[in-house]
Amino acid sequence: MRKQIEKIIATAFIIVLTITAFNFKSFAYSEIPDYFDFEQCCVSMDAGSTRVLWITANYNYDAYVGEHTSNKTYIECSEKSGTQQVVLHIGPDEQTKNVMFYFYVDDDKVSDKGLYDGIEVYVQNIDTSYAQKADMAAPLKWYANNNSEFNAYDYYMNYPDLQNAFGTNSDALFTHFYQTGKAEHRVANKLL
Incomplete structure (x- = not known):
């Protein structure tokens, strides 16, 4: 019994060490996974809040905010390829219930500039x-x-x-x- 417990602990330690050493990120989903991968593709946020998410962009991109009502609703991102954090901001006066943050491929290596994916934010606690x-x-x-x-x-x-x-x-x-x-x-x- 003791040897089995030691094996389980050793295996768990190796798994944790491997994940830590290689800094694995678990991403949720993308409509075009060869281009983008998101930590989450649907999130809930309160009006007046910010949220940090990880994305992987295999190519340079442009980021846009879809329909929204607040000039304080915006995105901070590098628009460069790689694994990175993006910061989503929902303005305190936002009145739109679903705000889309779009990521369009914008890289000379990709001829189709119409490729895009997005993160949908369900805005909660809207103060009318x-x-x-x-x-x-x-x-x-x-x-x-x-x-x-x-x-x-x-x-x-x-x-x-x-x-x-x-x-x-x-x-x-x-x-x-x-x-x-x-x-x-x-x-x-x-x-x-």
């Missing part, structure tokens, strides 16, 4: 009021006292308590940031 708030607050982007440290629009959009307390009163937001918000380490120069 976010888009309405963003439209209402748009004039804050041009507030005269905006500077590198303070942007009234960003400050307003980042904090629901300020939305309730001050609405879109840019002077009140400005005063709050410099009297209280800055000391509280609130962010006023980018969207969270």
